[in-house]
Every structure is written in structure tokens, then in C-alpha cells.
Amino acid sequence: MRHPMPPPPSPASDWAWFLDVDGTLIDIAPTPSAIHIPPAMPGLLSALAFRFGGAVALVSGRTLDNIRMLVAPFRPPAAGMHGLERVTAGGVVIRPSEASGLDDIRDRLRIFATAHEGVIIEDKGLTLALHYRLAPACEDSARRAVEDSVSRHPAFRMLAGKMVFEIAPAGCDKGTAVRAFMDEPPFAGRIPVFVGDDVTDEHGFAAVNDMGGVSILVGEERATAARFRLADVGACQAWLAEAAGTAWGGR
Ligand SMILES: [Mg+2]
Structure with a gap:
């Protein structure tokens, strides 16, 4: 029998x-724009960055602009759209041009979303996300629609997340983003720690494991490359606040 995953070590x-x-x-909301950011979150992240020499980056499927809006006025280095775009600690934005084929995929998925109530297509510019959280019965048909449209354009691939299928250019993931940050100040020379909850975070877990770092799953135990676990978002917030040396007022 597998041993239960232990809590993370002391930072x-x-x-x-x-x-x-x-x-x-933050907790996942029914739609990506409906999330609630605890008012204390930007302060928590700032305190964490202050204590750890600025070596705090956010790595998300959201766009860079969206990530930065969520945690303003804190302006962290960040990777958006699963590593496709990045802003370095020095404020340099690294973003590829659009890969051809996305227009066709978008058109096909728009037709699918229009025909299936509750299925939402989110256009992030360089990537797309098909959300079915409001129509869970559509999972199989949504997966087939995405697989079919992506199979026509080999420059793209599908990433399955929690109640969402993401369509993104192949070759970038959260692991490549972590490795890129680790080549740059103020990250270089430090021990990388990745904290995430979803399937797309497995690339981040694997990358930090490779680099002798610390991989932490948030949520229920499951098959994962992560070596440590925090029970839920609340436990993660409290643990980060402790690491940052700040009081956490909760949500
Ligand atoms: Mg997540």
C-alpha cells in the first residue's frame, strides 16, 4: 500500500x-471570471517575495494580464497560458507569435459551444479553453470535439484540466516555464518549489523534482509526481502565510 503523502517540510x-x-x-469558481481573490492575497504574496529575495513566481493557465490583474498591486514574475508567455523578474515579457491553425480550432469549438448549453469557450489569444463545469454531462463530447479539432493542427495539443480542456501550442508547459525562471535572477541558485493542484501542474512537479526541489500537491491524494501534500486551498494559504511570516486573516 502507498504511504500517505506527507506535509511539506519547513521552508x-x-x-x-x-x-x-x-x-x-484561490478556490476554483464556476467560471474563470467569477473567482474571489481574498483581499489579503496580494499582501501575502508580497511578504513572501520580500522574505525570499523576490523569488516568487505565479505559473498559471490564465493569461499574464489576467494573473497580474488578480494580484495587483503585487507585480510578480509570472508564466501565463501554461508557460507559453512569461514576464521575468526584470519585467521583460516573452511571448511567441500566434501559431497558425488556432483560428480554425476556435471556429470549430465555437460551433460546438453554441450547440451545447453551459459549455464556454474562453479565448486567451494564443490559446483556447473549453470549459464544461456548468455542463458536466458534456465531458465526453467536448473531449471528442477538442481532439478532433486539434488533430488537424499538429502545432497544437490538448491539456485536460479540472472541467476544462485547454488548447495550446505544443512544446511549452509549466515545467519549461520553471526551468526558464531558474536560469535567471533572482531564482538561479535557489531550490525550486512548485505548488499546484491540477494535471497540468504535473510538469511543474516533475521539473522541480529533477532539479532537487520540492513538489507540493494541493487537494486530495491521487497519482502524482508531487512528493508532499496540503489538504486544500485554505491549508495552502495558511502555510504560505506562515512561510511569509504574516498573519493570514482568511478569506
Ligand atoms: Mg490550478
Whole structure:
């Protein structure tokens, strides 16, 4: 029998933090725009960054602009759209041009979403997300629609998340984003720590494991590359606040 996953070790002063957003820092909402950011969250992240030499990055499926809006006035280095775009600690934005084929995929999925009530297509510019949280019975047909449209454009691939299928260019993931940050100040030379909840976070877990870092799953135990676990978003918030040396007032 597998042993239960242990809680994370005590933070060391040379950690570099890579934090997923939805389902990790904040609870997942019925739609991506309906989330509630605890008012104390930007302060918590600022305090964490202050204590760890600025080595705190957010790594999300959301766009960079969206991530930064959520945690304003804190302006962290961040990777958006699963590593496709990045803003470095120095404020340099790294973003590829649009891969051809996305227009066709978008058209096909729009037709699908229009025909299935509750299925929402989110256009992030360089990637797409098909959300079925409001229509869970549509999972199989949504998966087939995404697989069919992506199979026509080999530059893209599907990422299955919690009640969402993401369509993104192949070759980028949260692990490649972590590795890129770890080549740059103030991350280079530190121990990378990845905290996430979803399937797409497995790339981040694997990358930090490779680099001798600390991988932490938020949520129920499951098959995962993560080696440590926090029970839920609340436990994660409290643990980060402790690491940051701040009081956490909760949501
Ligand atoms: Mg997440």
C-alpha cells in the first residue's frame, strides 16, 4: 500500500517559489471570471517575495494580464497560458507569435459551444479553453470535439484540466516555464518549489523534482509526481502565510 503523502517540510531561506493560482492560491469558481481573490492575497504574496529575495513566481493557465490583474498591486514574475508567455523578474515579457491553425480550432469549438448549453469557450489569444463545469454531462463530447479539432493542427495539443480542456501550442508547459525562471535572477541558485493542484501542474512537479526541489500537491491524494501534500486551498494559504511570516486573516 502507498504511504500517505506527507506535509511539506519547513521552508528554507533559499527556496524559490512557483505557485499555481486556481485551486492552489484561490478556490476554483464556476467560471474563470467569477473567482474571489481574498483581499489579503496580494499582501501575502508580497511578504513572501520580500522574505525570499523576490523569488516568487505565479505559473498559471490564465493569461499574464489576467494573473497580474488578480494580484495587483503585487507585480510578480509570472508564466501565463501554461508557460507559453512569461514576464521575468526584470519585467521583460516573452511571448511567441500566434501559431497558425488556432483560428480554425476556435471556429470549430465555437460551433460546438453554441450547440451545447453551459459549455464556454474562453479565448486567451494564443490559446483556447473549453470549459464544461456548468455542463458536466458534456465531458465526453467536448473531449471528442477538442481532439478532433486539434488533430488537424499538429502545432497544437490538448491539456485536460479540472472541467476544462485547454488548447495550446505544443512544446511549452509549466515545467519549461520553471526551468526558464531558474536560469535567471533572482531564482538561479535557489531550490525550486512548485505548488499546484491540477494535471497540468504535473510538469511543474516533475521539473522541480529533477532539479532537487520540492513538489507540493494541493487537494486530495491521487497519482502524482508531487512528493508532499496540503489538504486544500485554505491549508495552502495558511502555510504560505506562515512561510511569509504574516498573519493570514482568511478569506
Ligand atoms: Mg490550478
